[in-house]
Amino acid sequence: MGGKYRITGDKYPRMRRPRRRGRLVLGVVASVAALSLVGWGTLQLIDVFTGGGDRASAAGTKSGCTTKAGASPSAAPLPKPGQITVNVLNATARGGLAKETADELKKRGFKIGDVGNATATYDKKVKGTGILLGPSSALKTSLPVLATQLASAETRTDTRKGTEVDLIIGTGFKALSTKAAADKALAALSAPEPTGAVSKKNCG
Structure with missing residues (x-):
């Protein structure tokens, strides 16, 4: 070629497209996210088959999110x-009261069992409605049940043998508790209210 400028040598410059680094970074991020999801899913499956969920539930209960009162x-x-x-x-001077009761x-x-007059220890000496008397073993068994029939009676124990209990009628006695009231008291005694209930706490 003529003229002022000449091209010398046997190599010519080549034009290259600019590298697209944005696409490369996006691809890397997407790959990392996909691997993370796969790993998380694998852990969930492991928890399902190994009981990890139960451990997590127990931990949540201990941490205070949901608590249940301990059963007595x-x-x-x-x-x-x-x-x-x-x-x-x-134990009164009124005749026939023991048989009616x-x-x-x-x-x-x-x-x-026996129906009659009280012994000299109690005869004419019981000022209230009555005394419920039995062995110490009956204090939390038979005597509370009998007390539902005469709520105002005094409860005592003695050293007797066996399981029989006494209802000693006092001078203040008028009648047993009404059957409706006695049945209600007996039902409450046999099925008391639960002592604990489920309580929820704010986990936030």
């Missing part, structure tokens, strides 16, 4: 009226 140990079942033998003793207790399902 179940008490021994109370005896039914038909399993209790009651001696009805009259015994007949009513029998209608309500109690077994009746």
Whole structure:
């Protein structure tokens, strides 16, 4: 070629397209995200098959998000009226009171033992409505059940053998508790309110 400028040499410059670094970065980020999702899904499957979810639930309960009051140990079942033998003793001067009371207790399902006058220890000496007397073993069994029939009576224990209990009628006695009131008290005694309830706390 003529002229002022000449091209010398046997190599010519080549034109290259600019590298697109943005696409490369985006691809790397997408790959990392995909791997993270796969890893998370794998961990969830492992938890399902190994019981990890149960451990997490237990941990959540301990942390205070949801708590349940501990159940109290179940008490021994109370005896039914038909399993209790009651001696009805009259410590007042009113005749026939022991038999009337015994007949009513029998209608309500109690077994009746001795019916008559109270011993000299109690005769004319019981100022209240009555005394419920039995062995120490009956303090949380038979005596509370009998007390539902005469709510204002005093409860005492002695050193007797066996399981029979006494209802000693005092000078303040007018009648047993009404059957409706006695049945309600007996039902409440046999099925007391639960001591614990589910409580939820704010986990936020």
